[in-house]
Amino acid sequence: MLELLSKWPLLRQIRERKDGTGLESMSNKTRAMHARIDGAKVARSICPYCGVGCGQLIYHKDGKLISIEGDPESPISQGNLCP
Structure with missing residues (x-):
């Protein structure tokens, strides 16, 4: 066996x-x-679509937008964005 x-x-x-x-x-x-954001620069911004003012991390490379995600350090949105 x-x-x-x-x-x-x-x-x-x-x-x-x-x-x-x-x-x-x-x-x-x-x-x-590798991740799309590898080697990209990050700029912090505020979402312009409503009055809440959620924090955003904007990833860009060579003058082109790569990705946008919520900023976890934002005291307002704490990393969350609207769907």
Whole structure:
């Protein structure tokens, strides 16, 4: 019985810690990926759409807007923005 179980691929993967959840599960393309905001500059701003005045973090690179997200340091919105 033990010999049969030792040949079971699932147990072998667990024993050898090759269960597909580590680095071996990532492709070269995935390893080369990075966040859009990598290397971008950040400017703090206030949302202009209503009177609440939520804080925003505006990410920009080479004069182009990359992303906008809520500013967690804003005492008004605490990192949240309207949907």
